[in-house]
Amino acid sequence: MAQTNLFIGSLAYATNDDTLKAHFEQIGEVSSARVITDRDSGRSKGFGFVEFVDEANNQKAVDQLDGKELDGRAINVSLARPKEDRPKRDFGGGNGGGGNGGGSFRQRSW
Numbered sequence: 001m002a003q004t005n006l007f008i009g010s011l012a013y014a015t016n017d018d019t020l021k022a023h024f025e026q027i028g029e030v031s032s033a034r035v036i037t038d039r040d041s042g043r044s045k046g047f048g049f050v051e052f053v054d055e056a057n058n059q060k061a062v063d064q065l066d067g068k069e070l071d072g073r074a075i076n077v078s079l080a081r082p083k084e085d086r087p088k089r090d091f092g093g094g095n096g097g098g099g100n101g102g103g104s105f106r107q108r109s110w
Helices: 017-024 057-065
Strands: 006-009 030-037 044-052 076-079
Touching: 006 057, 017 030, 017 044, 017 057, 044 057, 057 076
Parallel strands: none
Antiparallel strands: 006 044, 006 076, 030 044
């Protein structure tokens, strides 16, 4: 069975992987801590994931750290949903887009 991650929301933009890990190590040994960043700008998206070595620390972290301050912001701590629970995003491939002939420009009617 896959390890359960914690979802950490409302992170300050200044929070990085190291500060996130250090904050959660007051509960127990952290195997990974990752702040999710924008692919283009490299700026934090304001959320991240933490994984403990001992999964029993997950609930303890939710109980003790949810709503507590990290880098000046009250953070949200909850159990992360497994990836397979989220619906796949369909960007409408297949018929060429918007169904208006497949082009990226609107057809003129005159």
